[in-house]
Amino acid sequence: MDFTVETATDAVVDSFRETKDQRLRQIMESLTRHLHDFVRDIEPTLEEWEAAIGFLTEVGHKCDDTRQEFVLLSDVLGVSMLVETMNGSEEGTESTVLGPFHMTESPRRELGDSIDLLGTGRPCVVSGRVLAADGTPLPDTELDVWQCNEEGFYDVQQPDVQPPGNGRGLFRTDGEGRFWFRTVVPSHYPIPTDGPVGRLLQATGRHPYRPAHIHFIANADGRRAVTTHTFVAGGPYIDSDAVFAVKSGLITEFSESHEEQDAERFGVTAPFTHARFDMVLAPEAEGTR
Incomplete structure (x- = not known):
């Protein structure tokens, strides 16, 4: 099956079908569906998505033993x-x-x-x-x-x-x-x-x-x-x-x-x-x- 805007979500959800931990499977399937819906809703450009990844990366870099930027x-x-x-x-x-x-x-x-x-x-x-x-x-x-x-x-x-x-x-x-x-x-x-x-x-x-x-x-x-x-x-x-x-x-x-x-x-x-x-x-x- 080709990976298209229409088939993307089902393809990723199906990739978790062998997950033994059922709670983990539920979480990953729901996360995928909601995240894909979000992306379809805002239709980010490649530059915007790169900026989003950069933002989260910087959040991680700001965390240390006395500072939790993700929290x-x-x-x-x-x-x-x-x-x-x-x-x-x-x-x-x-x-x-x-x-x-x-x-x-x-x-x-x-x-x-x-x-x-x-x-x-x-x-x-x-x-x-x-x-x-x-x-x-x-x-x-x-x-x-x-x-x-x-x-x-x-x-x-x-x-x-x-x-x-x-x-x-x-x-x-x-x-x-x-x-x-x-x-x-x-x-x-x-x-x-x-x-x-x-x-x-x-x-x-x-x-x-x-x-x-x-x-x-x-x-x-x-x-x-x-x-x-x-x-x-x-x-x-x-x-x-x-x-x-x-x-x-x-x-x-x-x-x-x-x-x-x-x-x-x-x-x-x-x-x-x-x-x-x-x-x-x-x-x-x-x-x-």
């Missing part, structure tokens, strides 16, 4: 949030994107420790509980936390300014599912724009900014792990996140507290900023253990 591309196209939303649970805290800066291991810390190694700005305490849907506390839940500093930079972006692990911590909840740690209020910030994804945003007239937030991954035995954020209420870009990750249930008030008793309990001086963020973990899906 960034997935994020700005809304694919990361679409996959997260499709795989989320109605019983648990809403999930959001992992983001491109979860590229280094968070140091293990004790409850109450500070993840701000620079000691700048007004202290902020983040506290909360990890619970089951019925309100039962989930002790010994592992919490991976990471955030940018007050100027909007992660430690891996400023290796000459921030010590490794600044803004990061790996905690475990106490016997009542509680957690608390000290930090600073993060800033809104632009996603990296010095690569091909940044040029794409500029070419399409989109801003690169993310609203201020703190990342969490919560993981407990017998529960579905959740990757999520808590967003600083009232901050810039809360309604126009460049990676579409804001959900109303994740917006948290970072309020000024003058409570001396709380300040003493958390190891800070009043007034301080206090954010309370509870997380709910759904039961682990059957067949995943």
